[in-house]
Amino acid sequence: MYFSAKEMLAQLEGSDKRICDLVIKNEVEISETTREKVFEMLEERYQVMYNSAHEALEKEIRSLSGLTGGSAKKMWEYCKKGNTICDNTIIRGAAYALSCLEVNASMGLIVAAPTAGACGILPGALLTTAEKYDIPHEQVLEALATASGIGQLIVKKATVSGAEGGCQAECGSAASMAAAAIVEMLGGTPAQAFDAAAIAMQNIMGLVCDPVAGLVEMPCAKRNASGVANALVSADLALSGIFSEVPFDEVIEAMYKVGKALPSTLRETALGGLATTPTGLAMKEKIYGNHAEASACTGNCASCGGCN
Numbered sequence: 001m002y003f004s005a006k007e008m009l010a011q012l013e014g015s016d017k018r019i020c021d022l023v024i025k026n027e028v029e030i031s032e033t034t035r036e037k038v039f040e041m042l043e044e045r046y047q048v049m050y051n052s053a054h055e056a057l058e059k060e061i062r063s064l065s066g067l068t069g070g071s072a073k074k075m076w077e078y079c080k081k082g083n084t085i086c087d088n089t090i091i092r093g094a095a096y097a098l099s100c101l102e103v104n105a106s107m108g109l110i111v112a113a114p115t116a117g118a119c120g121i122l123p124g125a126l127l128t129t130a131e132k133y134d135i136p137h138e139q140v141l142e143a144l145a146t147a148s149g150i151g152q153l154i155v156k157k158a159t160v161s162g163a164e165g166g167c168q169a170e171c172g173s174a175a176s177m178a179a180a181a182i183v184e185m186l187g188g189t190p191a192q193a194f195d196a197a198a199i200a201m202q203n204i205m206g207l208v209c210d211p212v213a214g215l216v217e218m219p220c221a222k223r224n225a226s227g228v229a230n231a232l233v234s235a236d237l238a239l240s241g242i243f244s245e246v247p248f249d250e251v252i253e254a255m256y257k258v259g260k261a262l263p264s265t266l267r268e269t270a271l272g273g274l275a276t277t278p279t280g281l282a283m284k285e286k287i288y289g290n291h292a293e294a295s296a297c298t299g300n301c302a303s304c305g306g307c308n
Contacts, residue, residue, distance in 0.1 A: 165259025210273025
């Protein structure tokens with residue numbers, strides 16, 4: 001068992017073991033299962049990630065609200081032209097991330113890693129890196145285990161909920177998970193993996209959660225695409241030998257404090273930020289209508305269900 005990066009690094013010190021090895025061993029013990037069963041579960045999640053990352057690339061998928069859709073297909077077509085400003089690794093990963101969000105918004109199957117609103121970052125960053133370097137499949141599954149270990153620590157020390165900590169807790173956590181996973185997948189050390197995770201979180205510390213019309217679509221999809229770039233750059237920084245001056249554990253604790261300091265209007269309530277711009281409010285009215293219930297709508301659909 002482990003409750004911090006410091007504890008994990010202490011357990012790994014002096015061995016050639018990686019974060020993924022410790023995570024898999026822990027899962028075997030607490031779930032009273034086998035290593036083979038753990039890999040079966042990882043494979044199941046990988047397949048869902050892969051499918052959702054590709055489903056919207058060749059066909060336009062619109063959200064149920066009609067608010068978003070078609071961006072993944074546009075990005076994929078742009079990527080295939082091969083004349084992008086960013087390296088095509090980033091653009092491919094961004095297209096995968098957008099696809100995941102569009103599948104989610106159309107009520108399709110995704111892996112909430114760690115949440116539905118941030119579901120595109122880990123698949124986008126991990127799959128495109130694995131394809132670029134032709135990584136053996138088992139190593140990709142091990143990288144998913146590394147990502148889950150980072151997510152476990154964030155949940156234990158802070159939160160991955162946008163309603164509790166803002167988008168930094170969702171997209172920041174996803175980018176941290178992806179960055180660490182990529183570092184280990186490419187042969188980096190556990191210490192470098194934690195550095196990458198810490199850097200990724202620092203990069204968007206304080207990011208608010210302000211979904212237009214209270215839906216996990218806008219600006220969530222584009223933040224996922226940007227989150228892929230964050231994860232990839234953070235992994236490159238760590239692999240180059242650059243370290244995080246503030247340790248991972250302290251970064252996560254700081255994120256939690258920042259999240260608690262954010263006003264409730266900027267924590268998934270759709271009462272601030274982009275959600276309350278004239279355009280954002282017009283989109284909300286178009287979706288819900290201009291009636292009494294809509295005018296009182298807080299965007300907290302889970303607690304209401306009035307539009308259903």
